[in-house]
Amino acid sequence: MVKATVIGAAGGIGQPLSLLLKQNTLITDLALYDVVNSPGVAADISHINTPSVVKGYLPPDGGLEKALKGADIVVIPAGVPRKPGMTRDDLFNINASIVRDIAVGIAAHAPKAFVLVISNPVNSTVPICAEVLKKKGVYDPKRLFGVTTLDVVRASTFVAEAAGQPTDSLKFKIPVIGGHSGVTIVPLLSQTSPSVSLDQSTVESLTNRIQFGGDEVVKAKDGAGSATLSMAFAGARFASAVLEAASGKGSSQPEYAYVDLTSESGGKEVASAIGASPAYFSVPVTLGPNGVEKIHGLGKVNDYEQGLIKKAVEDLDGNISKGVSFVESSKL
Numbered sequence: 001m002v003k004a005t006v007i008g009a010a011g012g013i014g015q016p017l018s019l020l021l022k023q024n025t026l027i028t029d030l031a032l033y034d035v036v037n038s039p040g041v042a043a044d045i046s047h048i049n050t051p052s053v054v055k056g057y058l059p060p061d062g063g064l065e066k067a068l069k070g071a072d073i074v075v076i077p078a079g080v081p082r083k084p085g086m087t088r089d090d091l092f093n094i095n096a097s098i099v100r101d102i103a104v105g106i107a108a109h110a111p112k113a114f115v116l117v118i119s120n121p122v123n124s125t126v127p128i129c130a131e132v133l134k135k136k137g138v139y140d141p142k143r144l145f146g147v148t149t150l151d152v153v154r155a156s157t158f159v160a161e162a163a164g165q166p167t168d169s170l171k172f173k174i175p176v177i178g179g180h181s182g183v184t185i186v187p188l189l190s191q192t193s194p195s196v197s198l199d200q201s202t203v204e205s206l207t208n209r210i211q212f213g214g215d216e217v218v219k220a221k222d223g224a225g226s227a228t229l230s231m232a233f234a235g236a237r238f239a240s241a242v243l244e245a246a247s248g249k250g251s252s253q254p255e256y257a258y259v260d261l262t263s264e265s266g267g268k269e270v271a272s273a274i275g276a277s278p279a280y281f282s283v284p285v286t287l288g289p290n291g292v293e294k295i296h297g298l299g300k301v302n303d304y305e306q307g308l309i310k311k312a313v314e315d316l317d318g319n320i321s322k323g324v325s326f327v328e329s330s331k332l
């Protein structure tokens, strides 16, 4: 039996993500929680003839507790998205308390669950979750992930286009490390596999496009939000990888996620390779039955990429301490 809970299930990401999770045959119970409309989304999705039993929950009558109770994996796309002209950090004032309160619920009702944080700013909301779980005495760093899969998905699409092979995007693997916001997103294009020959000006424009891919969607949606469908795809893909690894059928291919660098062996080496020690960083990880099983090294990084990492670390440190201080000053 595997119970998956989506918090923010009626939103732009939450609905298609719930639909994609309904197609995951490892899941037997799918709990959809939101502050609005979740019963309708659940009723709709529940008619699909895949194994999971779907239930929708609202806040009254302990809806959050019921949705979380016994969850093996909790995916969190709750909170407000950007509008044109905003940075992800501009969402902090609203989303920080939403994520904090959800984390309090997780600590009480699903302390052993894998927690996948999608809500922005991910660079800060993951530390917020961690600090709450620490305060409640249930923090397991191997089980907490900031979902950065969309950056990896975008990188392979954009590189395939630049290589003149747009229909082959699935075959291009590009490590994307750092955080999930502007210059904190660091694609390591020199490690593209299979290798492609790109001149430096193409490398720089591709890097910029991957770093600011989210802005492309925010601009195109013109006030109606940010990426939802591609994010649902990416979130479902990462959730599947976590669940497959938990079931003992994990892939040997690493996944990229924003994790606590102290969570596993390998994290210290990454910190020393980037010449700093941000507490959280998106890194290649092998997943196993208990979450993060191994943090991999970053491979050969060229001078241009070292420069990108340096800028990323400067921003990340501030984003992380902002999240940590927020929980320190919260009454829990």
Ligand SMILES: NC(=O)c1ccc[n+]([C@@H]2O[C@H](COP(=O)([O-])OP(=O)(O)OC[C@H]3O[C@@H](n4cnc5c(N)ncnc54)[C@H](O)[C@@H]3O)[C@@H](O)[C@H]2O)c1
Pocket (backbone or CB within 6 Å): 007, 008, 009, 010, 011, 012, 013, 014, 033, 034, 035, 036, 077, 078, 079, 080, 081, 082, 091, 095, 098, 117, 118, 119, 120, 121, 122, 147, 148, 149, 150, 151, 180, 225, 226, 227, 228, 231
């Ligand atoms: N990590 C990433 O790569 C990535 C990608 C895209 C979007 N995002 C972020 O995901 C978040 C959601 O985006 P969206 O487009 O789905 O927004 P949305 O406004 O369409 O949906 C958010 C949902 O969260 C619900 N919600 C609000 N407060 C809640 C609470 N306390 N408990 C439960 N549900 C609550 C809302 O009712 C709404 O249904 C945003 O913060 C956005 O920036 C992250």
Ligand SMILES: O=C(O)C[C@H](O)C(=O)O
Pocket (backbone or CB within 6 Å): 081, 082, 088, 120, 150, 213, 214, 215, 217, 218, 226, 227
């Ligand atoms: O850009 C955003 O605000 C949403 C998301 O983080 C993205 O990368 O698309």
